[in-house]
Amino acid sequence: MITYVKSNRQAQFLLAGTLLMLGGFVCQFHTLSRWYFYLAIIFLGYFATRQAVKLSLEERKVNVDLLMVLAALGALLIGEQAEATVLLFIFSAAEVLERYVTDKSGSAITQLMSAVPETAQLFEDNGSLRTVSTSHLRVGDLILVSKGAQFPIDGVALERTTVSEMALTGEAVPIEKAQGQEVLAGTVNLGEAVRVKVSKTSDQTVFSNIVRLVQEAQDHPSQLARWIDCFEGWYVLAVLLIVPLFILVLMLVQSLSWQEAFYRGMVLLTVASPCALVASVTPATLSAISRAAKLGVLVKGGQAMGNLADISLLFTDKTGTLTEGRFEVVAFQVSEASRSHLLAMTSHSQHPISKAISTYLLEQNVLPKPLQTPVLELAGEGLQSGEFYLINAKAVAHLSDPNGYLIQANNYLTTVFWADSQEVLGFIALEDRLRPEAVEAVKAFQAQGIEVQMLTGDQPSVAQKIAKETTISHFKASCLPADKAEQVKKAVQTETVAMIGDGINDAPALAHAHLGIAMGSGSAIAMETADLVMVQNNLSKLYQVYRLSRKLKSIVVENVVFSVGIMVILIVLNIIGILDLTRGVIFHEGSTILVIVNGLRLLNWKV
Structure with missing residues (x-):
């Protein structure tokens, strides 16, 4: 915190104002006391006044800063310098604390990954x-x-x-x-x-894509935060209209003097300000995002965090998500003459199967052959270069197979075929390993009442084997990107849906889900489309962040109920005439501090 104060001007002004305020209280029986308070008000109220003026003049908006500044000015007009100073002190402290949470969230995310050499x-x-x-x-x-x-x-x-x-x-x-x-x-x-x-x-690079996504994260507040932000402007206008009427009613109905009525009006202006309500959501959300980053999950804003807490159906890809996505070649039936061409094609693809085949061929000292035609990625099928293809079984089912490669491939779970436009020319069998934490993570989500289903482009036999090992009861195999997207589009009509994926073929499904989740080692387009990026490819971390999102939701509800309750109580006490400005300031601004601190608990939330 000391380092933060040294580098932040608003925090420095708060410190200077605090010292001057303490000087005013120490010298309260001396004529210098009020000058200490005046100077403290300048330091403590500078940033709130600047923000209020900027919003009012440039953007034609009003917010709680304006209410606090007017309340402080009103207190000064009736000679309550100490109350005005305390009001601005607590309000400024709450502002600095909220800014500290914001900065801490950003720095925690940035520190998640070590710096790349320049x-x-x-x-x-x-x-x-x-x-x-x-x-x-x-x-x-x-x-x-x-x-x-x-x-x-x-x-x-x-x-x-x-x-x-x-x-x-x-x-x-x-x-x-x-x-x-x-x-x-x-x-x-x-x-x-x-x-x-x-x-x-x-x-x-993968790294630069992740960093860019982090920078965009705070531009997506939750739905509740957006509603409160909209509500704040209208509410502040209402308070500004009601306070003069309140003062007039006190003078006409209760026959209070101008001094007494104005004093009560300043109390109402202070306690009716929605400071605590405004601070109920954002600090807690940013604290949760920061904690998620420490767990290895980047969350693109509060809305994504809120959606995660509400999911009822989780779709997941297989390769690179439930499995490690590191294939090993276990059978290779491609002629010597075709291997250089095959290597040249697979070298142009980032798919785990292509990488595995490239590695195998390089270890066999095969050299890539210069290609006369570009390599095309056929979404959900494989690769094409001219008349040659490296594709899945579904795509070659209609081709001639004189050597019986399709039958031989039935002995293996994951296979791709080397073919031209007329005939199957060979096949390659590969194996992928299940992620160690996948079973535990799937069971944990299921225990929370969340249904987990698998959507994969792999063949049914492979999908069935992985589904059985991970206790997933529903799966769909041989999915093209459009098939995955269609499954998600149907589900979002009745469920709150999340989708986990890592490849280009998962991007459409990620976009259609309420919450898209990308593996950090996946494609750039998957990370671009997703709402969460799992930098650490560990599904158990996702479950931990799900629990964190549920905790965030409960804390936000606590904060909103508490802040509204305190505001209503203080307004009622002022209306019946038993609340002075000093107590109003302490209880009202104290409630703001409390909701911020309550949200800060998520920074160190224990898994």
């Missing part, structure tokens, strides 16, 4: 090395990454190495990277120095 060692044409900014690197450049150094940019390793991806995925176990496999910016090279061929510019 420079790289670039190979010149003559083989020498030159230090350049990563922003100057282009696709195809060759760089050197030393042992123990972070990869400064996404690329392809040209030698075998070992990599720690903990900064991005949260998985502590080092990963062996074969020649030709992708390495990501922000991860650490644990092996010997390795040459890397740049595959993405610095603004297109």
Whole structure:
């Protein structure tokens, strides 16, 4: 907190105003006392006054800042300097505390991932090395990454190495990277120095995409927060109209003097301000978002957090979500003559199956063949280059199969086929491993009454095996992107739906769900479409954030009920004439502090 005060001007003004206020109370029996209070009011009320004037003149809006400033000015007019100072002190403290929560939320998210190096060692044409900014690197450049150094940019390793991806995925176990496999910016090279061929510019890396999504997160408040923000303007206008009428009624009906009626009016102006209500949602939401970031889940704003708390149906992809998405080739039936062409095609794809096939072929010392036609990704089916295809069983069912590859493939769970436009030319069988935490996470959601269903593009036999292992009773296999989107569109009509995915083919379904959840190691478009990004690819973390969202919901309800209740009680006490300005300020602004502190509890919420 001391560091925050040193770097924040509003906090510094609060500190200066507090010291002057204390000086006024110490010297309260001396003529200097009121001057201490006047100076304290200048420091404590500066930011509230500036904000009130800016909104009123530039945006034609009013908010609680205006009410507090007018209440303080009114207290000064009737000689209540101490009350005016205390009012602005507590209000300013609440503002600084709320700003502190906002800044802490942003810094917690930023610290979730280690900083990516801003420079790289670039190979010149003559083989020498030159230090350049990563922003100057282009696709195809060759760089050197030393042992123990972070990869400064996404690329392809040209030698075998070992990599720690903990900064991005949260998985502590080092990963062996074969020649030709992708390495990501922000991860650490644990092996010997390795040459890397740049595959993405610095603004297109997985890391940069995540950082950009973080920066957008606070621009999406919850529905309740938006309603309160709208309500605040109309309510403040109503208070500004009612207070003069209240003063007039006291003078005409109760025959109070101008001084007494105006004093009661200033009390009403103070206690009727919705400060606590306005602070009921945002600080708590930002605290929850910050805590979620520490758990390895980036949440794009309060609305996403609210939707997570209400989900009743969770759709999940299989590959890379329930499974690790790291395939290994277990059977390979493709002719020697076709392997160079196949490698050239798979090298253009980021799909886990393509990566596994590329790794296998590189280990067999196969060299890619220059392609005459571009590689096209066929959503939900596979790859195409000219007349050659690498596609799934459903897409080749109508082709001639003289060698019986379709029958042979039935002995394996995950298979893709090498074919031309007329005939099946071969097949490749692969295996993927279930994520260790997947079963536990699925059971945890089911225990909360949330139905979990699986949507996968894989064949039924694979889907059935994974569904059985994860205790998922409903699944749909052989799904194209449109099929997944259609399933989600149907479900959102009767359920609050969340969808987890990691690939381009999951993006339409993520967009149609009430809550889209992307794995951090997935495609950029999946992260763009999603409302939550799981930087650490751990489904148990998602369940923990679900519990956090439920806690946030209960705290927000507590805050709203408490703040409205206190406001009503104080207004009633003032109307019947048993509440003075000092107590009104303390109870009203104290309630604001309490709801903010109640929300702050989520910063250190225990899993």
